Amino acid sequence: MRMARMVSAQDITSMHCGGSVACIFEPEGPTELAGLLHEHPDLLVLGGGTNTIFGDDVFTRPVVRLGAEFAFVEEAPGGIRAGAATSMKRLVSYCIRTGLSGIEFMAGIPGTLGGALYMNAGTADNGIMDAVIEIELTDASGSRTLARDRIDCSYRSGGIPEGSVITAARLSLQGARYDEVRRNVLAFLARRKAQPRGFSAGSVFRNPQGHAAGKLIDQAGFKGRRIGGAKVSEIHANFIINDGHASTADVRELIRLVKQGVKERFGIELTEEVRIVGQ
Numbered sequence: 006m007r008m009a010r011m012v013s014a015q016d017i018t019s020m021h022c023g024g025s026v027a028c029i030f031e032p033e034g035p036t037e038l039a040g041l042l043h044e045h046p047d048l049l050v051l052g053g054g055t056n057t058i059f060g061d062d063v064f065t066r067p068v069v070r071l072g073a074e075f076a077f078v079e080e081a082p083g084g085i086r087a088g089a090a091t092s093m094k095r096l097v098s099y100c101i102r103t104g105l106s107g108i109e110f111m112a113g114i115p116g117t118l119g120g121a122l123y124m125n126a127g128t129a130d131n132g133i134m135d136a137v138i139e140i141e142l143t144d145a146s147g148s149r150t151l152a153r154d155r156i157d158c159s160y161r162s163g164g165i166p167e168g169s170v171i172t173a174a175r176l177s178l179q180g181a182r183y184d185e186v187r188r189n190v191l192a193f194l195a196r197r198k199a200q201p202r203g204f205s206a207g208s209v210f211r212n213p214q215g216h217a218a219g220k221l222i223d224q225a226g227f228k229g230r231r232i233g234g235a236k237v238s239e240i241h242a243n244f245i246i247n248d249g250h251a252s253t254a255d256v257r258e259l260i261r262l263v264k265q266g267v268k269e270r271f272g273i274e275l276t277e278e279v280r281i282v283g284q
């Protein structure tokens with residue numbers, strides 16, 4: 006098993022801020038992973054780091070990132086089976102190439118399949134859990150497979166049991182023409198062209214029931230508001246952009262101000278979609 010010490014959080018997250026991570030393990034299979042979980046019950050799982058922000062201090066909890074053995078896509082009954090470390094980009098490309106339809110809405114969402122399942126990532130209308138047939142999990146006691154109807158997922162929550170690491174999933178996809186899948190993917194990618202560029206973790210807040218978080222933040226007057234190197238995007242107010250010099254303290258303070266402003270103006274409590282871990 007590979008292990009890296011004192012890794013800069015800026016190098017392993019899309020927000021590019023935070024201090025160092027004391028120790029990152031990279032197991033190469035479920036048996037190594039189960040042993041690791043047994044030894045370190047407080048392990049934090051990291052996928053592509055596109056929804057995770059580390060604090061500015063050294064993060065002392067052990068972190069696990071799934072190794073190359075967990076990055077694969079293969080045909081399986083009902084659709085495909087893919088490893089949790091597979092990037093969403095690779096998965097969507099595979100679907101285009103092989104003419105499989107059902108997850109085109111994931112086009113352009115960065116990160117890994119594991120992170121997407123944990124977050125139930127997707128669009129306002131779809132989450133990736135809609136396509137799940139079953140999920141393979143490993144915890145300290147070993148590996149098991151959970152059928153979709155035994156998982157209680159919801160908006161931006163895959164409902165994955167605490168202490169479990171997703172290692173793979175079988176997704177339900179339908180055969181379609183190559184050009185049809187490609188056209189759908191391109192349409193979803195085109196919608197993303199309007200998204201802000203730069204270092205970010207995507208949408209900072211979940212959309213409250215019946216509202217768009219970005220619209221509330223905009224109407225509360227926060228577009229362009231800056232703390233240190235962190236700024237509420239002028240293009241989409243639910244994005245905070247790091248200009249390259251933001252600390253996580255800057256991001257946290259901006260989040261606190263936005264939440265307070267939206268609460269005062271609309272009486273609505275925003276909750277974070279991004280995961281900020283450590284101090």
Ligand SMILES: Cc1cc2nc3c(=O)[nH]c(=O)nc-3n(C[C@H](O)[C@H](O)[C@H](O)COP(=O)(O)OP(=O)(O)OC[C@H]3O[C@@H](n4cnc5c(N)ncnc54)[C@H](O)[C@@H]3O)c2cc1C
Binds near residue numbers: 054115117123207280
């Ligand atoms: C520019 C940009 C655009 C984005 N657009 C969208 C969007 O349109 N829709 C959307 O939903 N999200 C979006 N996101 C957010 C993010 O990309 C998704 O949530 C993505 O699915 C997270 O994947 P990841 O591998 O990077 O997860 P990470 O950030 O690494 O992890 C996210 C969470 O999942 C857990 N986790 C990761 N892997 C596993 C595993 N194998 N087993 C158990 N738990 C695991 C982590 O512990 C953490 O709590 C965007 C982000 C960016 C930067």
